[in-house]
Amino acid sequence: MKNKRTIRIGLLGFGTVGQGVWKHLQADQTALEYRLGAKLELVRAAARDLTKSRAVQPRPDQLTDDPFSIVDDPNIDIVCELIGGTTLARELTLRALKNGKTVVTANKALISEFGEEIFAVARESNTHYFFEASVAGGIPIIKTLREGLVANRFPQIYGILNGTSNYILTRMEREGLSFEDTLNDARALGYVEADESLDLDGWDAAHKAVILAYLAHGKWVKLDDMVVEGIRDITTGDIAYAKELGYKIKLLAVIRRDFTQNTVSVRLHPALIAKQELIAQVDEVFNGISLTGDVVGTTILVGRGAGQDATASAVISDIADAVAALLGAPPPIISEEDVDIYRALADEVQLAGPESLVCPYYIRLRVKDEPGVLARVAQVFADHGVSVATMIQQEEINSASARIIFTTHAVSEASLDQSLGLVAELPFCLETPFRLRVFKP
Ligand SMILES: NC(=O)C1=CN([C@@H]2O[C@H](COP(=O)(O)OP(=O)(O)OC[C@H]3O[C@@H](n4cnc5c(N)ncnc54)[C@H](O)[C@@H]3O)[C@@H](O)[C@H]2O)C=CC1
Ligand SMILES: N[C@@H](CC=O)C(=O)O
Ligand code: NA
Secondary structure, three states: OOOOOEEEEEEEOOOHHHHHHHHHHHHOHHHHHHHHOOEEEEEEEEOOOOOOOOOOOOOHHHEEOOOHHHHOOOOOOEEEEOOOOOOHHHHHHHHHHHOOOEEEEOOHHHHHHHHHHHHHHHHHOOOOEEOHHHOOOOOOHHHHHHHHOOOOOOOEEEEEOOHHHHHHHHHHHHHOOOHHHHHHHHHHOOOOOOOOHHHHOOHHHHHHHHHHHHHHHOOOOOHHHOEEOOOOOOOHHHHHHHHHOOEEEEEEEEEEEEOOOOEEEEEEEEEEEEOOOHHHHOOOOEEEEEEEEOOOEEEEEEEEOOOHHHHHHHHHHHHHHHHHHHOOOOOOOOOOOOHHHHHHHHOOOEEOOHHHOEEOEEEEEEEEOOOOHHHHHHHHHHHOOOOEEEEEEEEOOOOOEEEEEEEEOOEEHHHHHHHHHHHHHOOOEOOOOEEEEEEOO
16 A cells, blocks of 8 residues: 555553454454555553553553553554543543544543533544444444434434343343342453443443433433433342233333423433333343434344444444544534534423333332232322232242232332332331333333
């Protein structure tokens, strides 16, 4: 390849994703160079511990423990931030952008918290910030929203955005294992965040939902304004009861825009979803996103949401866009720097209030097995407008206690929670009542 410009790349972070990017860029370099019309050079990667033995081993001069030497290197054009977290990663990202570098990231925590600031700095620095790997791993969801579906407004986007929890729920369902039993395997497969609470308590998927909500509706929603619940309290029993009732339990992100009321709601929680829905059939580490556009109708994307190779695929796709931008091609149709476009998308949209939380529920109670229990619970439900749709009662082994599983008709979350608060205080109630939402697309 004669007279082609050489684009130089540096990686911040050389863990699961960093090594994947290095490995695949090297393996596919020639083909990529032809497709991009530029030469690529992997200059250096920063890692915390240089002595660690790694599956991917660059030459010693290509590894450094000083990430600032990469963002300050005048020869480097593209910096990939694959460290994670929101402190050092933010500092490095802002410095790289201010130094005029194009930045590619997989860091959803950083974007959901500091996206507004980072996009502004990219704009002021006349450069770009790409983040395809930050949502749904290898699925090209960012490109799909910004480019492929640009003709649409989106009344509903929902789906599975966390590979780790979907992997755990799938193995709990198939093998009857507890989630602790499967967590180690998810770790070994490189799916789990360094801070595991991000995966298990729903925060990681919430970060991704915040990013999608911004891209679709131009509004940065704060985590404090969202319902965020994870999968820790789900038992194999809940999964089995849900199955008996025709449902699967999935950790779902739900983004709804009501164009009449001009409100948007973004939430993240486990929910029962009818097993015939395509999203219910997305298992293991796969993510699935259903996007309903006012022009195209519903489009569903399914693919690997975590893991070294899938994530590297998304990072390399951003590197390709970054190379194109550096060679003078226009940025993607709606780039993250187009504030005016996002302001128009937002159109002064307000967050939907708690009254918008109305749906059917799944309820699990553990009670003393004695006369009158059902009548008391039914009375509390009736007093709060909670109407029972189905009930399963199962005696426990010692036969002094029983599990009762209800599903309800649609009811407001406030009424449901009030009634469960009262049920919890009844003398025969042996455990805090547990409830899951039933999601109807
Ligand atoms: N693992 C996955 O499947 C996916 C991860 N991501 C995101 O990609 C990013 C990286 O994730 P992983 O590769 O899984 O994490 P990891 O923990 O395997 O790798 C992090 C790397 O950053 C380096 N690092 C941390 N502090 C450093 C410092 N002070 N100086 C130099 N290097 C430092 C570590 O040495 C390590 O090489 C995170 O933002 C994560 O959320 C996104 C999609 C999927
Ligand atoms: N820990 C995350 C990794 C990808 O974003 C997940 O499990 O989805
Ligand atoms: Na993606």
